[in-house]
Amino acid sequence: MSVFAAVVAWTLVTGPSAGGAGGEVCVLPRGTAHHSEGVSSWDPTYPRPRADVDAVMVFLSFPDARPSLTPDELAKDHFPATAQYFARASYGAFRLRPHVVPVWLRMPLPSTAYSIARDWGAPVRSRFLSDAVAAADPRVDFRRYEVVYLVADPDAPGVDPDATKVVSLGSPLHADGIELRRFVTVFESHPPDVNVLAHETGHAFDLPDLYYRPPAGSHADWDTHVGDWDIMGSQFGLAPDLFAWHKWKLGWLRSSQVHCVVDSGTHTYRITPVERPGGTKLLVVPAGLKSVVAVEVRAATGNDRLTCTEGVLMYRVRADVQSGDGPVDVIDGHPRTSGCSQVSVYPPLADAPFRAGQEYEVGSDSRIDVVARHQDGSWTVRVTQG
Structure with missing residues (x-):
């Protein structure tokens, strides 16, 4: 265009x-x-938000809860609003294209077993991510996507709505012959916080948090x-x-x-x-x-x-x-x-x-x-x- x-x-x-x-x-x-604000170079481990960027949205359920919402209902919490935000911000230079897996994919452990929290312990966080990738792999060709959204059932008892964040891994996971280093983990209530996915997607493109986080x-x-x-x-x-x-x-x-x-x-x-x-x-x-x-x-x-x-x-x-x-x-x-x-x-x-x-x-x-x-x-x- x-x-x-x-x-x-x-x-x-x-x-x-x-x-x-x-x-x-x-x-x-x-x-x-x-997430350095320096602009002298680009970190190649992050996708470049130019032209079309394809993202996959995976919906995860747990043995200790039955979802009351459909994946389509939860997807509409975030799209097209998130894509529209970036289209306006980029003057049309960037289009975020979501691809929704239209079914719930079952995680092997109860939601409470993953200890989901804003400051997530590395062992349980890694278990959550590896289980999520294993659950999604039969339905998702990860080679097609530069951004991966993992959306948890908001009704599950162990899901903390304050824990939504981007997780970057020093040691990547592997699926479909590629390395997976970064995930947007979504634990939002329904309806979610306004603009939450646009904020987290900004991290997926190497933008920093600009707020001040006070001590506990x-x-x-x-x-x-x-x-x-x-x-x-x-x-x-x-x-x-x-x-x-x-x-x-x-x-x-x-x-x-x-x-x-x-x-x-x-x-x-x-x-x-x-x-x-x-x-x-x-x-x-x-x-x-x-x-x-x-x-x-x-x-x-x-x-x-x-x-x-x-x-x-x-x-x-x-x-x-x-x-x-x-x-x-x-x-x-x-x-x-x-x-x-x-x-x-x-x-x-x-x-x-x-x-x-x-x-x-x-x-x-x-x-x-x-x-x-x-x-x-x-x-x-x-x-x-x-």
């Missing part, structure tokens, strides 16, 4: 490139951190790093579209849509909303050897149609920080106020976008000024480098 041809541009070996002189400074080096027993807020912005922060967020940085990482932005601002002097850009195709999408201002400040525009449309604030969103990205430890921090343009207090996952950041007349200093030599909003929804931003 024409959108696909216009959008997809990716260097297979070195990763994405940034427009402008010195663009390599803005391409953060991929480090050893789990703590009542600290989980959403202090990015709030509602980006589905990898919260699946419940009002603005769950992916950051432009993630769209760049995944190959959905052309190099001409990303500008690395390193030259001295004053540079002016007109940025279009991240939710719409076309135009400049991302400014990147270096902020040290392993971090940058990213600048994009957010609008109440597409995946972000429920957001209550619009404007120029800025956030700091670090490539050497682990998933779940804060690799991205949204910069609050209005630190003394909150927004969307009744519905936001973290109201202090709900009104984070900058508006015309505001500025942000990046260190002592760089300044980002928000100049104006235009009738078409784009914004003019000026970057001054000392």
